[in-house]
Amino acid sequence: MKSESGLQPPAGEKWALPAPEKIPTPTYAPLFLALGITFLLFGIVSMYIFCYAGLALIIWSIGKWVVELFHGWQ
Secondary structure, three states: OOOOOOOOOOOOOOOOOOOOOOOOOOOOHHHHHHHHHHHHHHHHHOOHHHHHHHHHHHHHHHHHHHHHHHHHHO
């Protein structure tokens, strides 16, 4: 028995084709997460308003990323 690639499996072994991987769609959430971390760290050395904006951006981007990945797997 020959496989699609023309190679034969060793005697007594059965080969199985790997299941196709389902790759999630690209998202901008990691970019906004990095921006939120940058704002948070910049706010520590400057004004606390940047800390609050960075923290809000971190929470929003992680939530968005998780939701997009969850919908991509279904």
